[in-house]
Structures are given as C-alpha cells and as structure tokens.
Amino acid sequence: MSGSLLKTENRERVTYINQKDETGYDFTRRSIYLPVIRNNLYDVFSLFDYANASMIDGNRSTTTIAPQALFLMNSDFVWKATGQMAHGLLADGVVDTEPQADTNRIQALYLATYGRTATRGEVARARAFLERAEAGLRATESEIVPPRLGAWQLLCQVVLAADEFIYIR
Amino acid sequence: MENPDPILNTRREVLRTIALGFGQLALASLLGEDAVANTASDGSLEPRNPLFAPRAKRVIFLFMLGGPSHLDTFDYKPRLDREHGKPLPFPKSRIKFDGTGNLLRSPWKFHHYGESGALVSDLFPHVAQHADDLCIIRSLHGTNVAHGAAILKLHTGSDTFVRPSMGSWILYGLGTENQNLPGFITICPTLGYGGVKNWSSAFLPAPFQGIPLANSTVPPDQARVRYLENHRVPRSLQRLQLDMLRDISRAQLHQTQLNRALEGRIQSFELAFRMQTQMPEIQDISDETAATRRLYGLDDQLTANFGRQCLLARRFAEQGVRFIQVTHSSPATWDQHYELLEGHETNAQQVDRPIAGLLKDLKTRGLLGDTLVIWGGGEFGRTPTVQGDYAKKPGRDHNPTGFTIWLAGGGVKGGIRYGATDDYGYHAIEDKVHLHDLHATILHLLGLDHERLMYRYAGREFRLTDVHGNVVEDVLA
Numbered sequence: 219m220s221g222s223l224l225k226t227e228n229r230e231r232v233t234y235i236n237q238k239d240e241t242g243y244d245f246t247r248r249s250i251y252l253p254v255i256r257n258n259l260y261d262v263f264s265l266f267d268y269a270n271a272s273m274i275d276g277n278r279s280t281t282t283i284a285p286q287a288l289f290l291m292n293s294d295f296v297w298k299a300t301g302q303m304a305h306g307l308l309a310d311g312v313v314d315t316e317p318q319a320d321t322n323r324i325q326a327l328y329l330a331t332y333g334r335t336a337t338r339g340e341v342a343r344a345r346a347f348l349e350r351a352e353a354g355l356r357a358t359e360s361e362i363v364p365p366r367l368g369a370w371q372l373l374c375q376v377v378l379a380a381d382e383f384i385y386i387r
Numbered sequence: 388m389e390n391p392d393p394i395l396n397t398r399r400e401v402l403r404t405i406a407l408g409f410g411q412l413a414l415a416s417l418l419g420e421d422a423v424a425n426t427a428s429d430g431s432l433e434p435r436n437p438l439f440a441p442r443a444k445r446v447i448f449l450f451m452l453g454g455p456s457h458l459d460t461f462d463y464k465p466r467l468d469r470e471h472g473k474p475l476p477f478p479k480s481r482i483k484f485d486g487t488g489n490l491l492r493s494p495w496k497f498h499h500y501g502e503s504g505a506l507v508s509d510l511f512p513h514v515a516q517h518a519d520d521l522c523i524i525r526s527l528h529g530t531n532v533a534h535g536a537a538i539l540k541l542h543t544g545s546d547t548f549v550r551p552s553m554g555s556w557i558l559y560g561l562g563t564e565n566q567n568l569p570g571f572i573t574i575c576p577t578l579g580y581g582g583v584k585n586w587s588s589a590f591l592p593a594p595f596q597g598i599p600l601a602n603s604t605v606p607p608d609q610a611r612v613r614y615l616e617n618h619r620v621p622r623s624l625q626r627l628q629l630d631m632l633r634d635i636s637r638a639q640l641h642q643t644q645l646n647r648a649l650e651g652r653i654q655s656f657e658l659a660f661r662m663q664t665q666m667p668e669i670q671d672i673s674d675e676t677a678a679t680r681r682l683y684g685l686d687d688q689l690t691a692n693f694g695r696q697c698l699l700a701r702r703f704a705e706q707g708v709r710f711i712q713v714t715h716s717s718p719a720t721w722d723q724h725y726e727l728l729e730g731h732e733t734n735a736q737q738v739d740r741p742i743a744g745l746l747k748d749l750k751t752r753g754l755l756g757d758t759l760v761i762w763g764g765g766e767f768g769r770t771p772t773v774q775g776d777y778a779k780k781p782g783r784d785h786n787p788t789g790f791t792i793w794l795a796g797g798g799v800k801g802g803i804r805y806g807a808t809d810d811y812g813y814h815a816i817e818d819k820v821h822l823h824d825l826h827a828t829i830l831h832l833l834g835l836d837h838e839r840l841m842y843r844y845a846g847r848e849f850r851l852t853d854v855h856g857n858v859v860e861d862v863l864a
Contacts, residue, residue: 261613264602267583279583282593282651284569287659288614291625340635347631351624358621372624376631379656381649382639
C-alpha cells in the first residue's frame with residue numbers, strides 16, 4: 219500500500235478550464251489519502267461537501283441534497299461496490315432461497331455495514347425485499363443476472379444508502 | 388443472536404420521548420404558532436399560498452462576484468471627470484479594506500437610454516437597451532468591506548453567523564411549483580467566501596437547501612446535475628429500493644430520536660427519484676433554436692459560458708423553479724483593485740449580451756411579468772478613489788457604503804432610478820436602501836412579509852432580516 223497515488227507526471231495534474239485532468243481516484247484507500255486537485259476537485263469530493271481546497275476552512279459544512287442521493291442510486295462507483303458485496307455474501311454458493319442461509323447472509327450484511335446484528339423485523343423486511351426484487355427483475359427482464367444475485371445487490375445498495383451507514387451516531 | 392425489536396427500548400427512552408413530545412406541543416401552542424402557519428417547518432416543498440397576492444412567483448438572481456464598480460456602470464458621476472486626480476474633498480471611511488489615493492474618473496462614456504433616459508456606461512450597451520424595464524437602485528449599502536462577509540450578508544442577511552440563504556427562506560415560505568425539480572438552484576456558485584453557506588438552509592429544514600449545478604471551477608458547459616440516469620435498475624425496482632430505504636430509515640429514526648437531518652435525507656432521495664424524470668431534458672439545451680442561442684451569446688466564445696448559465700436559468704424558471712441564482716466569477720471576478728479598464732471590460736463583455744438576452748427572452752415568453760430578475764451587482768461597489776498608480780493600470784477598492792443593483796420584471800417599476808450616492812459616488816445619501824431593505828422588498832414582491840416569515844430555532848424566532856428591514860414601497864409597480 220505504499221507509493222504515490224498520483225498517476226500523472228509532475229505538473230501534468232495542473233489543469234485549467236477545458237483542460238483534461240488525468241488524475242485517477244481508483245484506489246482502495248480512505249478518502250483522506252486521495253489526490254486533491256485544487257481547481258478540479260474529484261467529483262465525489264465536491265458532491266459530499268469537501269472544503270474549498272484553495273482556502274483555510276476550520277469547519278467542514280454538511281449538506282443533504284438530492285444530487286448526493288442520485289450518486290448513491292445511480293453511480294458506477296456504488297454499483298461496483300454493491301456488486302462486490304453481493305458476490306461476497308453469496309460466495310457460499312447457496313443460491314436457492316433456503317431460509318436459514320438467507321437469514322445468515324442478512325446478519326452478515328448488517329454486521330459488516332452497521333456493526334450490529336439485524337433485528338427480527340429487519341430480517342423479515344430484508345427477506346420480503348429480496349423476494350419482491352427478484353420477482354421484479356424477472357418480470358422486467360432486466361440485464362441484472364442472475365436475478366437472485368441482483369436482488370441481493372439492490373438490497374446492499376439500500377443498506378449502504380441508509381442513514382445508519384452514512385452517519386456516525 | 389438477534390436483537391429484540393427495539394420499538395420501545397427502555398423506560399428512560401419512553402419517558403424522554405414523551406416528555407419531549409408533550410413539551411413541544413405545549414410550547415407550540417403557547418407561542419401562537421399561527422404566525423408561521425403559512426410555512427412548512429417539516430420541510431415540505433409543496434407549493435404554499437403566500438400571505439398576500441404576490442407580484443412575482445420566482446426569482447433569478449444574477450450575482451457578479453467581486454464587486455463591480457457602480458461608478459463605471461450605472462451610477463454616473465460627472466464630478467469624477469472634472470476632479471480626476473484631485474483629492475476627495477471629505478474624509479474617507481474610517482474602516483477601509485485598503486488605502487486609496489485621489490479621485491479616479493471612469494474610463495467609460497455614459498449615454499442616455501430608453502424613454503426613461505437612464506445613464507448607462509459603455510460597459511453594458513446591450514443591457515442598456517432594456518433601460519425602460521430596469522429599476523436601478525443606486526443607494527444600496529451594506530456593512531462589510533471584505534468579500535467573504537459581504538457576500539454572506541448579501542446571501543443570508545448576516546455577515547457574522549451561519550444563517551439560511553435568501554433562497555432557503557423563500558422555499559420555506561412558498562414551497563415550489565414543480566415537485567420534480569429542486570426549488571432552489573444555484574448555477575456555478577463559488578466555493579470560496581463562505582461557499583456552501585451562501586446556499587445552505589442553515590437551521591431551516593434540509594429540503595430548503597440550494598442545489599448547486601457544478602461550481603465556479605467547472606466550465607459552465609459541464610455544469611449539470613450528474614448521475615441522473617440508471618440504465619441497469621428499472622424504475623419500478625428503484626421505487627422498491629426507496630420504499631425499503633424509507634422503511635429502514637424510519638426504523639432507525641425511531642431508535643435514535645427524531646433528527647431533522649435524517650428526515651431531510653429521506654426527502655432528498657424522493658426528490659432525486661423525481662428529478663430523474665425531468666432534469667435530464669432541462670439540462671440538455673440542444674432543443675433551443677439557433678436564434679435563442681444567439682440571443683444568449685452562445686455563438687461567441689466570450690459570452691458562451693455565461694450565456695449558457697442564463698439560458699439554463701430561463702429553462703428552470705419556465706419549469707417553476709422558485710429561486711435560481713447565476714454567478715459570474717470565472718475565469719475572473721469583478722475585483723479590480725488594479726487593471727480596472729481591462730478587468731471590467733472583459734467581465735462586462737462576458738455578461739452583457741447574455742443578461743440582455745435573458746431579459747428579452749423572458750419578456751417574449753411572457754415570463755418577465757412574474758419573474759423578478761435581480762442584477763445583484765456584487766457584494767459591494769467600488770471607491771471613487773484610485774488604487775495603484777494612475778499611469779500604471781489603476782483600479783478601485785471595495786466600497787460597501789454606496790453601490791448599485793437593478794431589479795426587473797416581477798412587480799417592480801421599470802425605467803426608474805431610485806436613491807442616490809453623493810456627488811462622488813462614495814456613500815449612499817438619498818433614499819438609502821440597506822441590504823436588509825432589499826431582502827424585505829424581495830420577500831414582499833413574492834407575497835411574503837419579512838416580519839412574519841420566522842423560524843424558531845435555539846429558543847427564539849429568526850428572520851431573514853433579523854430585526855431590520857423596510858420594504859422599499861417606491862419601487863413597487
């Protein structure tokens with residue numbers, strides 16, 4: 219995990235309007251380690267209230283706006299992440315809807331994301347969601363296949379978008 | 388391994404919840420909440436009837452960051468021509484941003500325009516064609532000589548504390564007409580000088596925040612709300628996801644205490660879901676005719692950027708967005724301490740045609756009557772006295788004690804000049820209009836009473852105008 223995170227040559231990252239910024243952000247590190255290009259801030263940073271990088275700012279603002287929701291609903295970034303989560307959860311190969319296997323997966327998902335187990339009600343809600351999502355994917359002949367895996371991915375996306383994952387209590 | 392369902396967890400939590408609930412109920416009735424009954428403390432964006440008949444339904448606020456010089460645009464001072472190089476015959480403000488020298492005449496000629504005969508400099512030849520629609524207020528004054536504080540004051544009414552932006556107050560009072568779009572959009576705002584605080588809702592409910600379309604570091608042709616399309620997840624399934632999200636967020640709210648920010652998040656997902664239907668087509672200006680593009684200056688590299696911002700503003704206005712701000716701050720601001728001639732020339736060239744085009748287009752489409760256009764000027768004007776050497780591209784310093792803005796459309800008198808600065812354009816002296824008065828007047832034009840549009844926070848009522856502000860009756864049509 220050592221070495222530079224800058225993919226560009228020195229000074230190539232200096233950009234101005236209409237120039238192309240070659241900086242890459244495809245790392246598995248925390249955002250604090252990512253490159254900050256002052257006049258061309260990383261999209262995800264600017265969406266989520268990154269401070270103006272040209273000035274001193276003693277207090278990061280927090281906004282709650284629809285474009286942030288759109289990012290969680292529609293971005294490739296989130297889709298890729300949830301795809302990996304779903305694959306991980308179904309890695310045991312049990313793709314049928316055996317109740318205990320699904321319950322265990324839901325518990326694993328809650329532990330990994332919220333650091334706690336799911337309540338009985340949450341398990342029931344998640345199971346109901348999986349059923350409806352899978353049926354929905356079949357009915358719309360979605361490109362998300364197989365439908366059971368897709369349903370899990372949609373569930374992972376909801377869990378990641380929820381307040382309990384985003385906010386620290 | 389499973390948690391018990393934490394509907395009612397502990398005796399202590401039950402008591403706390405009940406006590407809070409009872410307390411709030413009692414307090415609300417004691418305070419006679421009917422004074423603010425017209426508004427939406429729950430953050431609802433549903434359109435609400437204003438207190439009295441509005442003259443304007445929406446606002447387009449054109450903000451020229453940095454402080455354009457009133458003395459070189461809309462406030463002609465012949466004495467500066469005659470006394471160029473001589474000292475100002477009275478003391479300068481004690482609180483100054485920087486030192487200045489003797490008087491500096493405007494490098495631009497002024498001409499009379501329209502039947503009203505408004506004097507406009509050669510910096511704005513296109514806007515000047517609409518002189519008879521403009522209500523030019525030449526006696527504006529604020530309090531702060533520094534950009535950051537002055538910009539916050541203009542946007543929020545306070546130069547010291549974090550307060551809701553004017554657009555947020557308006558959404559709180561009126562909601563918005565189109566539920567598929569944000570009610571408050573700011574196009575290419577600057578991230579500096581308070582940045583997000585200038586479009587934040589502060590303590591007002593989160594749904595009243597402004598939605599930025601990119602920011603000043605992004606070229607306007609790339610200014611758009613992103614991630615509006617999802618080619619993978621069908622809409623019906625996204626709906627299912629959002630219902631699930633609402634369910635689990637509600638359950639989490641229950642466990643954690645009611646939290647406004649979290650309520651706001653649920654609403655932000657709902658708005659996001661609805662935005663997917665209409666936002667893409669509004670952001671895509673390819674359906675505009677060549678004539679319209681020309682009108683906004685999209686055919687010229689110099690005006691294309693700001694022209695696109697203005698065109699987007701009209702498209703949003705047309706669709707019922709309540710408050711639209713357009714910021715000009717890029718590639719340079721209007722902060723000409725030096726090189727006044729070069730800086731203002733370029734800046735004005737970039738905005739003059741687009742602004743004139745916007746006025747004309749709104750008029751043609753019958754939108755100007757109920758759209759209030761504010762050329763916000765900047766956060767302040769500039770000094771009549773020089774900065775730098777006369778021989779070496781001089782400029783002017785910040786001046787918050789007298790400057791100019793103009794209003795058009797939306798129930799204001801066109802073709803008038805209101806108020807005046809002194810003979811040198813230093814201080815507002817006649818029919819003075821403070822920024823608080825401007826805010827009061829804007830709210831009034833929208834049918835809101837600035838003294839009654841209140842929000843209770845941290846133990847007291849707050850207003851956009853704090854304890855100040857008078858509606859400038861003389862500018863109302």
